[in-house]
Amino acid sequence: MSKGVMYLVAAVVFVGIGALVAGLSIWYHHPNLNKEPLVSEARYARCVLQSPDGRVTGSLYLQQARSLAPVLISGNITGLTPGKHGFHVHQWGVEGNDCKSTGGHYNPLGYDHSAPNATERHVGDLGNVEAQTTTTRNTVANVVITDKVLTLSDQYSIVGRAIVVHADEDDLGMGGNDGSLKTGNAGGRVACCTLYLSEAPKP
Numbered sequence: 410m411s412k413g414v415m416y417l418v419a420a421v422v423f424v425g426i427g428a429l430v431a432g433l434s435i436w437y438h439h440p441n442l443n444k445e446p447l448v449s450e451a452r453y454a455r456c457v458l459q460s461p462d463g464r465v466t467g468s469l470y471l472q473q474a475r476s477l478a479p480v481l482i483s484g485n486i487t488g489l490t491p492g493k494h495g496f497h498v499h500q501w502g503v504e505g506n507d508c509k510s511t512g513g514h515y516n517p518l519g520y521d522h523s524a525p526n527a528t529e530r531h532v533g534d535l536g537n538v539e540a541q542t543t544t545t546r547n548t549v550a551n552v553v554i555t556d557k558v559l560t561l562s563d564q565y566s567i568v569g570r571a572i573v574v575h576a577d578e579d580d581l582g583m584g585g586n587d588g589s590l591k592t593g594n595a596g597g598r599v600a601c602c603t604l605y606l607s608e609a610p611k612p
């Protein structure tokens with residue numbers, strides 16, 4: 410063997426041993442990396458709506474069977490004015506009972522505001538909920554949403570962000586003006602809450 414080839418072989422062996430040592434040390438410091446998780450991958454989250462004037466209340470329950478599965482949202486919201494109300498995930502959690510602290514619609518991909526079934530939309534674009542008058546002169550909006558864009562895990566998780574309910578109807582980006590492509594012209598923020606991870610609901 411020439412000297413050059415010997416040096417090359419020595420270098421390859423040296424780098425190989427280095428990689429092995431690095432790999433073993435990562436494995437040693439993170440012994441859980443090669444273990445199955447003890448709990449199921451399903452995730453659950455909740456959001457307890459609050460409104461500055463206390464008129465709107467409601468609880469929302471979210472669930473996702475596994476990473477990349479659709480997110481189901483269910484719940485009831487009472488005290489809204491009858492009719493449709495924009496319903497979104499905003500970027501930040503609620504600070505100090507102030508729905509303005511939640512920033513704009515959660516939009517990590519930089520798209521325009523649109524409808525929940527649009528291929529390009531804000532991640533937070535969930536359309537509208539509709540409040541109906543009940544016999545007791547109150548209103549209730551029954552929320553049942555299945556959404557394929559939202560997720561409770563990974564890079565674009567909405568956990569820790571906010572759900573915001575608006576005063577007016579979301580025009581789903583069809584309003585023909587700048588506001589429509591930003592917020593759907595859904596008006597003021599009448600209620601909001603921060604999403605937090607929770608246990609599976611008890612049957």
Ligand SMILES: *[C@@H]1O[C@H](CO)[C@@H](O)[C@H](O)[C@H]1NC(C)=O
Pocket residue numbers: 470483484485551
């Ligand atoms: C919402 O209210 C309806 C009618 O009272 C009830 O059947 C439903 O279970 C409620 N949904 C949730 C998620 O609490």
Ligand SMILES: *[C@@H]1O[C@H](CO)[C@@H](O)[C@H](O)[C@H]1NC(C)=O
Pocket residue numbers: 524526527528
């Ligand atoms: C989204 O839904 C609306 C109403 O349900 C429908 O008119 C529209 O064509 C749908 N858009 C897409 C992109 O599927």
Ligand SMILES: [Cu+2]
Pocket residue numbers: 495496497498499514573574575595
């Ligand atoms: Cu909003």
Ligand SMILES: [Zn+2]
Pocket residue numbers: 497514521522523531533534591592593
């Ligand atoms: Zn939006």
